Amino acid sequence: MAELNTDNGGGKGGKKVRSKKQNAGVDLTAMVDLAFLLITFFMLTTSLSKPQSMELTMPDKSRQEENEKIPAKESKTMTILIGKDNSLKYYMGMFDDPYQGIGPTDSTYGKDGIRQVILQKMSNLKAQGFVDKEGLLVLIKSTDDATYTNMIDILDEMAITGVKLYAINDMTDAEKEIMQ
Numbered sequence: 001m002a003e004l005n006t007d008n009g010g011g012k013g014g015k016k017v018r019s020k021k022q023n024a025g026v027d028l029t030a031m032v033d034l035a036f037l038l039i040t041f042f043m044l045t046t047s048l049s050k051p052q053s054m055e056l057t058m059p060d061k062s063r064q065e066e067n068e069k070i071p072a073k074e075s076k077t078m079t080i081l082i083g084k085d086n087s088l089k090y091y092m093g094m095f096d097d098p099y100q101g102i103g104p105t106d107s108t109y110g111k112d113g114i115r116q117v118i119l120q121k122m123s124n125l126k127a128q129g130f131v132d133k134e135g136l137l138v139l140i141k142s143t144d145d146a147t148y149t150n151m152i153d154i155l156d157e158m159a160i161t162g163v164k165l166y167a168i169n170d171m172t173d174a175e176k177e178i179m180q
Contacts, residue, residue: 054155074099076130077137078121080114080154081171083179084145088114092121095174104178109153118161138166143179 074093081089081104088107093099107113118136125135140154158166171179 054152056155072137076125076135077139078118079139079141079175081175081179082140082142082146082150082154084143084147086147086150087179088150089178090114090117095172109150109157114154115157115161118157118163122161122163133164136163136165138163140166140168141171141175142168143171143176 074097077099078090078092079095081091083089086109088109089104090107091098091104092102095104098104107117118138122136125131138158140151140158142151
């Protein structure tokens with residue numbers, strides 16, 4: 001039985017010694033039982049944090065219509081190449097004939113790297129009147145040596161920068177060579 005001590009000590013300072021009276025004790029047994037009942041209730045009814053996943057829409061492979069290609073201007077198409085050891089390159093337009101003659105350029109992950117480049121390209125297109133789905137189209141390509149974390153980082157950059165159109169695609173042999 002749990003009990004709260006309410007004794008005042010008594011007998012100090014040479015006063016009369018009185019007979020010890022029985023103190024009225026507070027029985028805490030019911031409170032302890034209630035505490036355990038509450039703990040048990042919350043343990044059984046509380047759910048732990050549920051795993052969250054990112055929605056990713058993939059094309060339907062059952063459809064074999066190859067004529068559904070969306071034409072895109074080279075000035076609005078950016079390709080991001082992800083390689084091993086956190087390497088990252090990007091270019092605008094086609095690989096063989098890059099837009100404005102600027103070939104694959106090295107970059108880094110994060111706000112001072114590829115995010116800054118994407119935001120700059122988006123603001124340039126917005127100044128020309130291209131907004132939302134008429135704006136920047138990003139193709140994301142990764143080598144087999146790239147890590148899953150790097151792919152998630154790039155997908156996070158798409159969400160942070162607000163790119164409306166982006167796709168994950170396979171690398172060509174020429175792109176694989178420069179990422180080696």
